Amino acid sequence: MTTESPSEFNHLETLPTAALLAGMNQLDQTVPQAVARALPQLEALVEATVARLGAGGRLFYIGAGTSGRLGILDASECPPTFGVPHGVVVGIIAGGDTAIRKAVENAEDDAQQAWQDLQAYDITAKDIVVGIAASGRTPYVIGGLEQARQHGLATGCIVCNADSAVAAAAEFPVEVVTGPEFVTGSTRLKAGTAQKLALNMLTTATFIRLGRVKGNKMVDMQLSNAKLVDRGEKMLMDELGLEQSKAAELLELHGSVRAALAAYSGH
Incomplete structure (x- = not known):
């Protein structure tokens, strides 16, 4: 050995x-x-x-x-x-x-x-x-x-x-x-x-x-602290071209980056 x-x-x-x-x-x-x-x-x-x-x-x-x-x-x-x-x-x-x-x-x-x-x-x-x-x-x-x-x-x-x-x-x-x-x-x-x-x-x-990453982003991550919420907001801002306030609102409403992306894209 x-x-x-x-x-x-x-x-x-x-x-x-x-x-x-x-x-x-x-x-x-x-x-x-x-x-x-x-x-x-x-x-x-x-x-x-x-x-x-x-x-x-x-x-x-x-x-x-x-x-x-x-x-x-x-x-x-x-x-x-x-x-x-x-x-x-x-x-x-x-x-x-x-x-x-x-x-x-x-x-x-x-x-x-x-x-x-x-x-x-x-x-x-x-x-x-x-x-x-x-x-x-x-x-x-x-x-x-x-x-x-x-x-x-x-x-x-x-x-x-x-x-x-x-x-x-x-x-x-x-x-x-x-x-x-x-x-x-x-x-x-x-x-x-x-x-x-x-x-x-x-x-x-x-x-x-298995589809748990989109692009290179952790879109299914748990938003369990302020750092991760901030990361999620930045993902939405980058992906959708949103202002921070709109990204924060969307993330809070849907609870995950993936769900927020899907809901916004559905509009």
């Missing part, structure tokens, strides 16, 4: 802050290149996800530790960004919600628990399960993918080592091979960054394909 290989840097405790930061930054620049090499695999996973969600299915992430937290983060940002209901994208972490903030001992070692956790959501063969595991060997993720596949669900994964057990368990594996970390084995660094990039791409491309 290259994620566990010794760091290219040594004697870190003797280095000044500037050298520590420069070293991490140097390695971080290799991450987008690793993601680029995985784009064909990521494309296949996006297509599979679009097909399931377009037919009324849901996207489930399963992971442990940093990987599990990243899945929860991505899932939590889909409703405000794309206006999809909560529950269309779901992040599940080994050890339950407690593990979001505090590590739960041995939670990732139970190969049966992920499938049990998925049962709480009445999961069906219409859904897709994506395992996230930097190492590619997490039993919680391997077991969840294997059982999901046995029950007829589509399965994918995002891993950071080649030829892993997690990738073997998934129908649509994405292998972003990031190599040794700055601090040996600390996969919250490069591997975590790679996973975040891949997750960004997975859900953003999926919801663009």
Whole structure:
């Protein structure tokens, strides 16, 4: 596992802050290149996800530790960004919600628990399960993918080592091979960054394909704070050539940029 290989840097405790930061930054620049090499695999996973969600299915992430937290983060940002209901994208972490903030001992070692956790959501063969595991060997993720596949669900994964057990368990594996970390084995660094990039791409491309973006605008975003209301007004001003006061009135009346655009165009 290259994620566990010794760091290219040594004697870190003797280095000044500037050298520590420069070293991490140097390695971080290799991450987008690793993601680029995985784009064909990521494309296949996006297509599979679009097909399931377009037919009324849901996207489930399963992971442990940093990987599990990243899945929860991505899932939590889909409703405000794309206006999809909560529950269309779901992040599940080994050890339950407690593990979001505090590590739960041995939670990732139970190969049966992920499938049990998925049962709480009445999961069906219409859904897709994506395992996230930097190492590619997490039993919680391997077991969840294997059982999901046995029950007829589509399965994918995002891993950071080649030829892993997690990738073997998934129908649509994405292998972003990031190599040794700055601090040996600390996969919250490069591997975590790679996973975040891949997750960004997975859900953003999926919801663009499903019509949740118009032009390049988040027309279905939730108007949950002043910044987003202001953004929505600017979208309407740009799209329709309106003054700010008229855009604000239209947005307040219809509750979303998409609905306001449709109503104004209907006139």
